[in-house]
Structure formats: structure tokens, C-alpha cells
Amino acid sequence: MKNKEPIILAVVVFFSLVTYYLVEPYAHHVMHKHVESENFTYKDLAKITVDGDAANGKILVTGAAACTGCHSIESDGVPAGMDAVSAAGAYGVNPPDLSNAGVVYDEKFLADLIKNPAHALKVEHKFDAAKGQMHPMVAFYGAGGDLDQEIADMVVYLQSIAVSKDELTPKMAYENACGRCHAMNYEKWTQIGEKPKFKHKKDELAFDIKVLEYQDSLKAYMGKLPPDLSMYIRSRNEQFISTLVENPQNHLEGTAMPRTGVTADAMEKVLEHMRNAGDTKRAERASVGMNVMIFSIIFAIFAFLWKKQVWRDLH
Numbered sequence: 026m027k028n029k030e031p032i033i034l035a036v037v038v039f040f041s042l043v044t045y046y047l048v049e050p051y052a053h054h055v056m057h058k059h060v061e062s063e064n065f066t067y068k069d070l071a072k073i074t075v076d077g078d079a080a081n082g083k084i085l086v087t088g089a090a091a092c093t094g095c096h097s098i099e100s101d102g103v104p105a106g107m108d109a110v111s112a113a114g115a116y117g118v119n120p121p122d123l124s125n126a127g128v129v130y131d132e133k134f135l136a137d138l139i140k141n142p143a144h145a146l147k148v149e150h151k152f153d154a155a156k157g158q159m160h161p162m163v164a165f166y167g168a169g170g171d172l173d174q175e176i177a178d179m180v181v182y183l184q185s186i187a188v189s190k191d192e193l194t195p196k197m198a199y200e201n202a203c204g205r206c207h208a209m210n211y212e213k214w215t216q217i218g219e220k221p222k223f224k225h226k227k228d229e230l231a232f233d234i235k236v237l238e239y240q241d242s243l244k245a246y247m248g249k250l251p252p253d254l255s256m257y258i259r260s261r262n263e264q265f266i267s268t269l270v271e272n273p274q275n276h277l278e279g280t281a282m283p284r285t286g287v288t289a290d291a292m293e294k295v296l297e298h299m300r301n302a303g304d305t306k307r308a309e310r311a312s313v314g315m316n317v318m319i320f321s322i323i324f325a326i327f328a329f330l331w332k333k334q335v336w337r338d339l340h
């Protein structure tokens with residue numbers, strides 16, 4: 026009888042290749058809509074046309090505009106009015122510290138956010154002022170002067186206190202723009218901050234309970250708990266993540282996740298942070314892969330020898 030094994034092998038290889046190169050990419054294409062990025066230029070938002078005055082901006086941010094009623098500005102000596110859990114109880118989510126808002130967020134976005142939060146964040150489907158559904162961040166209607174001038178002043182103030190682009194680390198960008206909603210277990214990040222190492226189990230449990238309380242408020246605010254992002258860099262491609270952040274509605278119509286308004290540079294840093302988190306086990310994975318290959322080869326040799334041994338007498 027002719028040896029059929031090479032033919033069987035060829036058939037298996039053929040179908041594996043067809044699945045890998047044709048069927049899988051096709052299925053992926055059908056299930057995941059391709060969205061082009063606008064490179065974080067926020068073309069739908071108006072440019073700031075007047076020069077801002079940082080000194081007046083500071084007076085507004087800490088005074089008439091009441092930003093510091095809800096937000097801390099640690100770098101400029103304004104501590105948080107309440108802890109993260111209480112803040113989430115009041116607003117649904119902890120309003121982020123504004124120390125580096127001027128470098129993390131696009132300036133057109135900041136200006137629009139101050140004027141109309143639900144519009145800038147693209148959550149008007151959830152917060153329709155006409156129906157009495159107010160966004161927890163109150164809009165600024167002006168302090169008596171020219172509204173656009175006052176907003177430009179505040180944006181320039183936020184830019185003046187922020188660290189420079191080069192000093193903004195991937196971790197800072199992530200914590201600022203995503204950290205109040207998305208935990209990152211692999212980096213010990215919870216929505217209320219980094220989980221410390223505890224000496225006593227009791228203290229650790231107390232911390233975990235605070236996280237759970239925060240998550241309850243967040244769940245009620247968002248409709249669901251935003252997923253832990255430790256592994257997203259591997260389960261979704263970077264193009265998907267970045268176009269999702271640029272405009273969540275493009276991928277998940279009606280989603281509660283807001284547009285965060287990050288700059289292109291801050292987005293690159295968020296991705297870098299996600300790579301650092303999701304790929305820490307890369308070296309380990311590669312070495313395990315190699316061991317499995319070596320094992321398979323040795324196993325195959327033994328299997329082949331054993332097969333010859335068994336069939337010897339029958340042929």
C-alpha cells in the first residue's frame with residue numbers, strides 16, 4: 026500500500042494556511058469596523074482665537090469658575106476637597122487632578138469642555154440639559170467678561186502649570202486620562218490610586234472595600250464597570266484602542282465612555298503604558314514557547330522511533 030501520510034500532512038497544512046491567511050483576516054474585517062484616525066486634531070471643535078492671560082486664568086479657575094470646588098490642583102497647592110470614594114459618591118467618578126490637564130488634553134478640547142462638558146465628552150445622548158439630565162461637571166457660563174477670553178485665560182493657566190511634554194510619563198498620561206475609570210491590575214492600579222503593599226491583612230481589606238465602594242458609584246454612573254485595561258494591548262490592536270479613545274462613539278455607538286480629548290502625544294504615552302503593562306511577561310512567554318518547541322521535537326523523535334518499533338513486525 027502506498028504511504029498516505031505526506032498527503033494527509035499536505036492537506037492539514039493547506040487548510041491551516043487558508044484559515045490563517047484568508048478566513049481569519051476576513052472574519053476580523055467583518056466583525057471590526059475600520060475607523061480612520063484624525064490624528065487627534067479634533068476637527069469638530071473650534072480653535073481658540075484669543076491670547077489667554079494665565080494670571081487671570083488662575084483667578085477664574087480657583088474662583089468664579091469653581092473648578093477647584095471639584096478638582097484638586099496638587100502642583101499649585103490646591104488639595105482635593107474630599108477623598109476619591111466620597112467624590113465618586115457625589116459625582117459618579119472622581120474628578121481628576123488638574124495639575125497636568127494642560128499637557129494631557131488638547132487645548133480646543135479643554136475650551137469646549139469648560140463651556141459644555143457633555144458636548145466635548147460626546148455624551149450628549151446621556152446628558153441632555155433640555156430633559157434635566159445635567160452632566161456632573163457644571164458648564165461655565167462666564168464671570169461677567171468676554172466668555173471666550175475667560176476660557177482662553179483658564180486654558181493658558183492650565184498649560185502654564187503643567188509639566189512639559191517630555192516630562193509627562195506614560196504612567197502619568199494613563200492615570201490622568203483613563204485611571205479614574207479603568208483599573209490596571211498588572212500595574213497595581215485601582216480607580217482610587219495605586220494599591221500599596223500592606224503589612225496587615227486588615228488594612229489591605231479596608232483598601233479593597235474602598236475600591237469596591239468606588240466601583241459601585243462608577244458602575245451606577247457608567248451603567249457598567251469599565252474593564253481592567255491590563256491586557257487590552259494584546260486583545261485589541263493599537264489602531265482600535267487609539268481610534269476608540271479619539272471618539273468612543275465611532276466604535277461603540279451610545280457608549281457611556283467619554284471622549285477624553287487627549288493630545289496625540291498623550292495618546293502615544295497611554296499606549297506605551299498599556300504596552301508596559303500587558304507585555305511584562307513577554308520574555309517569560311518567549312522562553313516557555315522555546316521549551317515547548319524543544320519538547321515537541323524530542324517527543325516527535327521518540328514517537329517516530331516507537332511507531333517504527335511497533336510496525337516493524339507487521340510490515
Ligand code: HEC
Nearest residue numbers: 202203206247251252257266270277280281282283285295
Ligand atoms: C469616565 C470613564 C472613562 C474614562 C475616563 C475612560 N474610559 Fe474607557 N471605558 C469606559 C466604559 C464605561 C467602557 C465600557 C464601554 C462599553 O462597553 O460601552 C470603556 C471601555 C473601554 C475599552 C474597551 C472597549 C471594548 O471594545 O471592549 C477600552 C480599550 C478603553 N475603554 C480604553 C480607554 C482608555 C485608553 C482611556 C484613557 C485614554 C479610557 N478608556 C478612558 C469608561 C471610561
Ligand code: HEC
Nearest residue numbers: 090091092095116118120126139161162163165284285286
Ligand atoms: C461640579 C463639579 C465640577 C466642576 C465645578 C468642574 N468639574 Fe471638571 N470634571 C468634573 C467631573 C465629575 C469630571 C469627570 C467626568 C467624567 O469622567 O465623566 C470632570 C472632568 C474634567 C476634566 C477631564 C476631562 C477628560 O477628558 O478626561 C478636566 C480637564 C476638567 N474636568 C476641567 C475642569 C475645569 C477647567 C473646570 C473649571 C472651569 C472644571 N473642570 C469644573 C467635575 C467638575
